[in-house]
Amino acid sequence: MKPVDHVAFSVQSLRSQPxxxxxxxxxxAIGTAGVVVLTWLGEAARHYVIGQFQALGTNLVxxxxxxxxxxxxxxxxxxxxxxxLTLEDADALKRCPAVRRFAPVVVGGAVVGxxxxxRETVVLGSTSELLPVRRLEVxxxxxxxxxxxxxxxxxxxxxxxxxxxxxxxxxxxxxxxxGDRRYRVAGVLAxxxxxxxxxxxEIVVLPVEEAQALFDSPGLFRVIVEATSKAAVPxxxxxxxxxxxxxxxxxxxxxxxxxxxxxxxxxxxxxxLTLAVAGIAAISLIVAxxxxxxxxxxxxxxxxxxxxxxxxLGAEAATVRQLFLGEALLLSLGGCGAGLVLGEAASRxxxxxxxxxxxxxxxxxxxxxxxxAVVCGIVFGTAPAARAARLDPVxxxxxx
Amino acid sequence: MIEHGxxxxxxxxxxxxxxxxxxxxxxxxxHALRDVDLRIGQGEYLSLMGPSGxxxxxxxxxxxxxxxxxxxxxxxxxxxxxxxxxAEQARTRRLHIGFVFQAYxxxxxxxxxxxxxxxxxxxxxxxxxRRERTMAQLRAFGLLxxxxxxxxxxxxxxxxRVAIARATVTRPELLLADEPTGNLDRANGLEVVRILEQLHxxxxxxxxxxxxxxxxxxxxxxxxxxxxxxxxxxxxxxxxNPGPNSGxxxxxxxxxx
Numbered sequence: 001m002k003p004v005d006h007v008a009f010s011v012q013s014l015r016s017q018p019x020x021x022x023x024x025x026x027x028x029a030i031g032t033a034g035v036v037v038l039t040w041l042g043e044a045a046r047h048y049v050i051g052q053f054q055a056l057g058t059n060l061v062x063x064x065x066x067x068x069x070x071x072x073x074x075x076x077x078x079x080x081x082x083x084x085l086t087l088e089d090a091d092a093l094k095r096c097p098a099v100r101r102f103a104p105v106v107v108g109g110a111v112v113g114x115x116x117x118x119r120e121t122v123v124l125g126s127t128s129e130l131l132p133v134r135r136l137e138v139x140x141x142x143x144x145x146x147x148x149x150x151x152x153x154x155x156x157x158x159x160x161x162x163x164x165x166x167x168x169x170x171x172x173x174x175x176x177x178x179g180d181r182r183y184r185v186a187g188v189l190a191x192x193x194x195x196x197x198x199x200x201x202e203i204v205v206l207p208v209e210e211a212q213a214l215f216d217s218p219g220l221f222r223v224i225v226e227a228t229s230k231a232a233v234p235x236x237x238x239x240x241x242x243x244x245x246x247x248x249x250x251x252x253x254x255x256x257x258x259x260x261x262x263x264x265x266x267x268x269x270x271x272x273l274t275l276a277v278a279g280i281a282a283i284s285l286i287v288a289x290x291x292x293x294x295x296x297x298x299x300x301x302x303x304x305x306x307x308x309x310x311x312x313l314g315a316e317a318a319t320v321r322q323l324f325l326g327e328a329l330l331l332s333l334g335g336c337g338a339g340l341v342l343g344e345a346a347s348r349x350x351x352x353x354x355x356x357x358x359x360x361x362x363x364x365x366x367x368x369x370x371x372x373a374v375v376c377g378i379v380f381g382t383a384p385a386a387r388a389a390r391l392d393p394v395x396x397x398x399x400x
Numbered sequence: 401m402i403e404h405g406x407x408x409x410x411x412x413x414x415x416x417x418x419x420x421x422x423x424x425x426x427x428x429x430x431h432a433l434r435d436v437d438l439r440i441g442q443g444e445y446l447s448l449m450g451p452s453g454x455x456x457x458x459x460x461x462x463x464x465x466x467x468x469x470x471x472x473x474x475x476x477x478x479x480x481x482x483x484x485x486x487a488e489q490a491r492t493r494r495l496h497i498g499f500v501f502q503a504y505x506x507x508x509x510x511x512x513x514x515x516x517x518x519x520x521x522x523x524x525x526x527x528x529x530r531r532e533r534t535m536a537q538l539r540a541f542g543l544l545x546x547x548x549x550x551x552x553x554x555x556x557x558x559x560x561r562v563a564i565a566r567a568t569v570t571r572p573e574l575l576l577a578d579e580p581t582g583n584l585d586r587a588n589g590l591e592v593v594r595i596l597e598q599l600h601x602x603x604x605x606x607x608x609x610x611x612x613x614x615x616x617x618x619x620x621x622x623x624x625x626x627x628x629x630x631x632x633x634x635x636x637x638x639x640x641n642p643g644p645n646s647g648x649x650x651x652x653x654x655x656x657x
Contacts, residue, residue, distance in 0.1 A: 005521045016509035309505045312466060313519045313566075314494020316487045393466045397501065 028335020031285035036343030039365035042274025060259040084219030098236040103130040125211020141172035141187025155183035160201040289376035296384035308396030321389035328381025336373030414440040419472035432458040434628040447619035498567030502579035506551040557588030
């Protein structure tokens with residue numbers, strides 16, 4: 001039998017059972033669409049997180065006080081962090097040639113008020129360098145002045161905080177209460193959205209010494225260091241570690257992480273998640289494959305006389321096998337095609353409702369779904385097809 | 401008889417030597433065929449009769465290579481076909497043997513033309529030639545106005561005509577009919593018999609299995625079977641029907657191509 005006739009014969013056979021064929025196609029399509037859409041979602045989430053890291057600023061090295069490590073001897077019962085990371089430590093980093101700039105950060109919570117309105121909010125103590133390091137933008141007024149030591153009682157409000165405290169009024173130049181102190185508003189940050197869980201619209205930025213005094217803590221939450229270039233990041237890490245070890249009497253008690261390492265970790269986690277979710281969705285493809293097998297087994301039983309007839313007319317066992325395998329393949333391929341269209345459509349529709357998602361199914365997900373569908377068709381079509389091929393024409397024709 | 405020796409040998413289509421077919425039914429052995437010896441010449445018209453279970457259908461299936469004998473030899477055109485593998489047997493069926501069944505066995509989703517063309521599709525005949533030969537066949541069998549009908553839109557007699565047209569579209573030398581009129585009324589049955597006899601007149605070797613005494617007696621040679629044995633062979637040696645008949649069905653179909 002020639003391939004063209006083969007396909008025509010199989011298509012005609014499938015069309016003679018439209019209800020059953022459509023149901024199988026639907027099952028296969030849902031399975032394929034599931035794999036494709038979930039893979040796409042995973043990928044979109046990964047791109048989103050990577051994008052967030054990039055929005056954070058580039059070539060960043062983050063210095064945290066304390067260090068978790070495994071050492072010999074008794075477990076450290078009396079606190080792991082021996083020394084605070086201080087403002088002086090941070091200032092010492094100016095000496096590093098690989099460091100372009102840095103921003104010390106102190107974080108705490110305080111009540112911010114203006115007039116009779118007040119709210120609890122996150123207070124960030126830092127310097128003027130925070131603006132370029134974190135890629136922030138100022139909407140009105142100015143950020144903290146560069147001479148932070150003489151900066152005095154100035155503060156910068158996040159967009160939401162400003163709107164809530166001042167409504168339509170321009171906050172620049174007004175005094176707000178932060179805790180038990182008063183600060184003049186220097187400026188308001190532009191609406192920046194959420195960056196790694198910190199809503200930058202809902203913060204108040206104070207000069208770092210003011211924040212330290214407010215929270216009565218000499219230690220820094222972290223120091224964000226920007227290296228001169230991506231290539232200089234490892235050098236910056238080494239220099240930061242060396243200087244801080246020196247300053248901490250030879251003890252390396254800070255943790256230095258790079259933005260790259262963080263991003264790579266998240267990248268890996270999200271990739272694994274994507275694969276896991278796609279794998280779960282692939283189970284539905286296998287279920288669809290079993291449905292195909294079921295339908296083909298029924299077809300072989302129902303079409304016994306036809307198989308006997310084909311053999312009587314001179315069809316070889318191999319031809320009969322190919323005919324039934326062909327039908328299984330047509331079902332799986334047809335369903336897969338429909339599923340890909342469905343998945344692609346979903347990946348173009350959904351971003352209208354969730355704009356953070358990038359539209360477009362990754363090509364490798366579509367290709368993988370196609371391969372799984374074909375393998376499904378072959379694996380689950382083989383047994384029924386072999387059964388059809390084995391059928392004895394005499395017994396097949398004897399039954400009415 | 402004017403033929404002698406090698407000429408007769410050459411014209412012998414079928415030769416069965418002590419052919420046996422034993423079925424295993426549970427622990428019991430059923431002897432459907434016991435040492436059947438049979439020679440059939442080119443262009444003979446045979447009927448095969450006997451009670452139910454006498455083995456006549458099994459013999460027909462063995463002759464048509466649908467069933468393998470468990471003993472003995474089957475020579476088709478002088479070649480031992482019992483030794484052929486499955487694919488070669490299928491090829492032999494495709495090119496040399498046509499089947500007609502009591503239940504017609506048309507493929508229900510295929511039109512008349514598609515059913516008739518099925519053997520040509522299996523034999524990988526090119527589409528243009530396939531179409532021509534199918535149409536010629538439909539014309540010869542008076543089925544042109546039923547070309548695009550599905551089997552369930554046809555009467556029994558028409559269905560059997562389609563089945564015969566399908567069985568002979570590849571121009572086989574051997575036509576095997578298993579109770580071809582069994583599902584038909586008298587008038588339609590007679591028409592089908594006439595068509596088969598017309599094909600025989602055109603040179604085909606025709607073997608008809610039947611219960612119908614009247615139909616059986618129309619054949620030039622009548623075989624009787626009982627309990628797996630050939631018990632009667634009336635008319636052997638009368639030889640094939642005289643000379644080719646140019647006005648026959650096969651002649652027409654060949655004119656059409």
